[in-house]
Amino acid sequence: MNNKEVKEAKKAEFWHERKKNINLLATMVIRNVKTTYRDSVLGIVWTVLNPLLTMFVLSFVYSQLFGRDMVEIKYPVYVLSGMLIYNTVFRSGTQMGLTSIVSRRSLVLQTRIPVACYPRIPVYTALVNFVFALVALFIVMLIYKQPFEPTLLMTLILIPALTMITMGVSFVLSVVYVYFRDIKNIYNVFVTLLMYATPIFYTINALNNPLFTELLQFNPMYYYVDYFREIIMGHVPGWEAHLLIYGMGIFVYAFGYMFITHSKKTFIFHL
Amino acid sequence: MEHNEKDILIKVEKITMNYRMPTQKVDSLKEFVIRFLKGQLKYKDFNVLNNVSLNIYRGESVAIVGRNGAGKSTLLRIIAGIIPPTAGKVTINGTMVPMLHIGAGFDYDATGKENVFLNGAILGYTKKEMLEKYDEIVKFAELEDFMEVPIKNYSAGMTARLGFAIAVNSKPDIIIVDEVLAVGDAKFSAKCRDKMKELQQSGVTFVIVSHSKAAVKMLCERAVFIKNRKIYIDGDIDTVYAEYEK
Numbered sequence: 001m002n003n004k005e006v007k008e009a010k011k012a013e014f015w016h017e018r019k020k021n022i023n024l025l026a027t028m029v030i031r032n033v034k035t036t037y038r039d040s041v042l043g044i045v046w047t048v049l050n051p052l053l054t055m056f057v058l059s060f061v062y063s064q065l066f067g068r069d070m071v072e073i074k075y076p077v078y079v080l081s082g083m084l085i086y087n088t089v090f091r092s093g094t095q096m097g098l099t100s101i102v103s104r105r106s107l108v109l110q111t112r113i114p115v116a117c118y119p120r121i122p123v124y125t126a127l128v129n130f131v132f133a134l135v136a137l138f139i140v141m142l143i144y145k146q147p148f149e150p151t152l153l154m155t156l157i158l159i160p161a162l163t164m165i166t167m168g169v170s171f172v173l174s175v176v177y178v179y180f181r182d183i184k185n186i187y188n189v190f191v192t193l194l195m196y197a198t199p200i201f202y203t204i205n206a207l208n209n210p211l212f213t214e215l216l217q218f219n220p221m222y223y224y225v226d227y228f229r230e231i232i233m234g235h236v237p238g239w240e241a242h243l244l245i246y247g248m249g250i251f252v253y254a255f256g257y258m259f260i261t262h263s264k265k266t267f268i269f270h271l
Numbered sequence: 272m273e274h275n276e277k278d279i280l281i282k283v284e285k286i287t288m289n290y291r292m293p294t295q296k297v298d299s300l301k302e303f304v305i306r307f308l309k310g311q312l313k314y315k316d317f318n319v320l321n322n323v324s325l326n327i328y329r330g331e332s333v334a335i336v337g338r339n340g341a342g343k344s345t346l347l348r349i350i351a352g353i354i355p356p357t358a359g360k361v362t363i364n365g366t367m368v369p370m371l372h373i374g375a376g377f378d379y380d381a382t383g384k385e386n387v388f389l390n391g392a393i394l395g396y397t398k399k400e401m402l403e404k405y406d407e408i409v410k411f412a413e414l415e416d417f418m419e420v421p422i423k424n425y426s427a428g429m430t431a432r433l434g435f436a437i438a439v440n441s442k443p444d445i446i447i448v449d450e451v452l453a454v455g456d457a458k459f460s461a462k463c464r465d466k467m468k469e470l471q472q473s474g475v476t477f478v479i480v481s482h483s484k485a486a487v488k489m490l491c492e493r494a495v496f497i498k499n500r501k502i503y504i505d506g507d508i509d510t511v512y513a514e515y516e517k
Contacts, residue, residue: 020395027392035380110375111393112352112367180300265355269290270298 025120032125047132055080062201072233074144080137081232082200085225088130090166091191096122097170098177098187105271115264116257119170127163149234162224164249171256178267198222220248280445280476281327281350286359288320288345319345321500332477334487334508336515337497343480344449350478351447365444368394373434379423383414383433386422390437404440412436432459439466448479484512
């Protein structure tokens with residue numbers, strides 16, 4: 001075989017590997033979504049109903065406290081949009097990602113699936129849930145007469161960046177969890193803290209605390225939540241916003257990916 | 272046998288494998304930090320395989336023997352690409368199905384049919400490829416009436432039959448087996464043996480770990496005896512087993 005043929009063969013193999021992995025991920029994600037709602041009468045409807053009901057409870061409770069000074073975005077839409085980004089994607093994605101390697105122990109030890117696939121499965125599952133939850137958001141927007149702006153399509157720009165940061169965090173957590181089982185409890189406390197540190201129920205203005213506003217700049221989730229709300233309101237976020245969400249996404253993803261691919265040699269003996 | 276370099280299916284080059292084991296199991300961050308501060312984190316490295324090289328050629332099947340803990344399963348897992356070796360390289364030229372545990376990756380809440388595709392995806396086959404093999408798999412497993420039933424309702428034998436049927440009917444170039452030759456009842460295991468023989472004759476390479484010569488004799492002509500972290504003897508199956516059983 002000459003050099004060119006070798007190159008061609010390598011290329012074909014690369015694409016074949018990719019195809020195999022995509023097929024595997026798709027199959028696993030579909031199974032995940034199916035099993036979540038397997039035994040309920042309402043089935044898949046729950047994926048829409050769940051965020052909708054939570055939103056009603058929250059907006060009922062919190063609208064008494066904050067959020068009366070918003071003009072451009074209705075409070076229930078505000079709460080639900082924040083929850084979709086933080087809870088539906090980031091929080092549940094990383095929480096399920098954390099256990100992804102340990103819970104599929106037998107697969108890790110007995111099959112040749114690349115190890116980075118395991119945390120990807122729950123993150124993509126979270127994205128599927130996000131799509132269903134978007135239906136809930138649209139229903140709420142209709143009810144509260146929030147206009148549908150064309151900028152809403154920019155969700156397609158936001159999602160890859162959000163997926164990358166969620167995945168990067170999941171990569172690291174899934175490996176660390178192999179070694180330290182108490183990390184699960186620590187992380188659960190952390191995500192709850194982070195939720196309150198992210199403006200989901202409250203607005204920054206309502207807090208009226210300059211120190212807190214200052215601190216908020218260091219919360220990565222703030223930028224993703226804020227981006228989503230901006231496009232719901234019909235604003236086009238500036239280039240700084242794009243730079244931030246993608247910069248953080250790519251950095252965290254790259255770090256997490258290197259971490260997980262380099263650690264298989266060691267963690268497999270602890271599993 | 273004379274072999275051409277091009278016919279190498281599995282090339283194992285200078286594999287060394289070290290396990291690092293903590294002398295006490297530390298599995299919480301709290302404990303880790305405390306022990307770390309006290310300087311009580313102790314590891315022990317032990318060497319399982321030392322500079323092992325092995326070529327397996329197209330069309331031949333190889334049995335791997337050795338005492339318990341000699342590193343056979345480790346070698347098998349390294350060949351299967353499940354664990355990366357500490358040093359050395361493994362090159363595989365072909366498709367491979369590891370059968371280290373029948374039904375690894377079965378979802379017990381899913382139906383038999385769904386599991387065929389799930390397991391297929393795990394082995395690296397797309398839904399379309401699995402559809403072509405589906406009827407054959409079901410027929411081989413003799414589970415025609417049970418494919419719509421969740422496999423948590425299957426008996427252990429039925430699950431094993433389905434797992435075996437998927438693995439052998441996916442028609443890989445290499446099948447890696449770790450002592451799983453007995454599947455289901457006497458009749459079915461005879462069928463499995465026949466199927467494996469048939470596959471072997473059609474050119475599939477088996478790499479099998481087994482303590483029993485009888486179980487591998489019909490498939491393999493060559494055997495490798497692993498002793499003292501190295502390949503002790505590599506040769507004809509009768510010679511190797513004679514040495515092993517001595």
